[in-house]
Amino acid sequence: MNAQTIVLTGAAGEIGRMLRTALARDGRTLRLVDVQDLPAAEADENVEIHQGSITDGAFMQDVCAGADAVIHMASLLDNHTWENYLEVNINGTRTVLEAARLSGVRRVVLASSHHAVGFHPKYEGASAPDYMYPRPDSFYGVTKVAGEALGSLYHDRYGLDVICLRIASYQPVPSDNRQLGHWLSPTDCLGLVEAALSAVDPGYRIVWGVSDNTRRWMSLDEAESIGYKSVDNAEDYAEEVLGNLDPTNVQNGHYGSHFLGGAFCIPDFDGTAAGFHPQH
Numbered sequence: 001m002n003a004q005t006i007v008l009t010g011a012a013g014e015i016g017r018m019l020r021t022a023l024a025r026d027g028r029t030l031r032l033v034d035v036q037d038l039p040a041a042e043a044d045e046n047v048e049i050h051q052g053s054i055t056d057g058a059f060m061q062d063v064c065a066g067a068d069a070v071i072h073m074a075s076l077l078d079n080h081t082w083e084n085y086l087e088v089n090i091n092g093t094r095t096v097l098e099a100a101r102l103s104g105v106r107r108v109v110l111a112s113s114h115h116a117v118g119f120h121p122k123y124e125g126a127s128a129p130d131y132m133y134p135r136p137d138s139f140y141g142v143t144k145v146a147g148e149a150l151g152s153l154y155h156d157r158y159g160l161d162v163i164c165l166r167i168a169s170y171q172p173v174p175s176d177n178r179q180l181g182h183w184l185s186p187t188d189c190l191g192l193v194e195a196a197l198s199a200v201d202p203g204y205r206i207v208w209g210v211s212d213n214t215r216r217w218m219s220l221d222e223a224e225s226i227g228y229k230s231v232d233n234a235e236d237y238a239e240e241v242l243g244n245l246d247p248t249n250v251q252n253g254h255y256g257s258h259f260l261g262g263a264f265c266i267p268d269f270d271g272t273a274a275g276f277h278p279q280h
């Protein structure tokens with residue numbers, strides 16, 4: 001698929017800011033959506049700014065009109081109330097898919113998360129398979145399961161191509177023990193999104209979003225089947241990371257090395273998480 005006009009939700013966020021720059025191509029128009037201010041940049045001649053909420057159906061339908069694809073990154077991450085998650089992550093994702101359908105957009109790339117399956121333990125000697133069943137580690141993880149389910153419905157009922165990216169840990173560089181396995185580099189994140197945009201007739205897919213790290217716990221089979229080719233490996237940073245391990249960082253201890261969801265799996269995470277921001 002040759003996506004010429006692409007809607008990018010969550011464009012002011014960490015991944016969105018990278019994609020805003022890296023997805024730019026001659027002949028491609030990016031429609032950036034976020035509730036936050038999206039300052040225009042000089043190089044932005046093929047960029048449209050749409051400030052608003054993904055929960056606003058009329059707004060999203062307007063943004064999606066005539067687009068080829070939607071990359072849906074907008075989300076609340078950790079440390080929010082159930083009511084807010086429900087509104088933004090679940091209702092918002094449904095609103096994005098419905099706007100895509102009503103506007104005739106044929107492809108949606110959805111940001112899911114390893115937290116949709118975070119309570120799966122590490123499988124010694126085997127990668128966590130593609131399509132492993134939901135085992136969310138938090139209310140946030142539940143919303144990502146719901147997003148995958150909505151994507152599945154919009155594929156089966158309306159024929160949209162929907163590719164769900166179970167993103168592991170997106171960071172400029174890996175910074176703790178867990179990320180030596182979980183790291184998704186910016187270059188690989190871009191490569192995965194481009195693969196999801198251009199795959200021929202992908203239908204509905206769930207793919208891991210992780211670099212080809214030596215210590216990776218997750219399968220790359222399904223991601224590679226849509227054309228993803230990782231070029232980065234967290235092992236290049238292992239000596240530095242392991243030489244500077246912070247023993248008080250939960251991600252360096254039992255939870256970080258035992259469960260896919262790492263620190264999100266600590267007891268009562270959703271009940272006591274106020275002010276706690278573990279890295280993904």
Ligand SMILES: NC(=O)c1ccc[n+]([C@@H]2O[C@H](COP(=O)([O-])OP(=O)(O)OC[C@H]3O[C@@H](n4cnc5c(N)ncnc54)[C@H](O)[C@@H]3O)[C@@H](O)[C@H]2O)c1
Nearest residue numbers: 010012013014015034035053054074075111113167170280
């Ligand atoms: N960063 C990671 O390591 C990681 C890991 C797994 C999954 N993900 C997923 O990837 C996506 C992007 O992550 P990120 O790290 O860039 O997150 P981020 O928090 O940096 O960005 C999210 C963006 O969504 C926007 N947003 C929130 N509510 C909105 C609304 N109602 N309408 C429009 N925009 C809204 C925010 O303003 C923000 O700019 C998210 O869906 C996240 O769940 C990220």
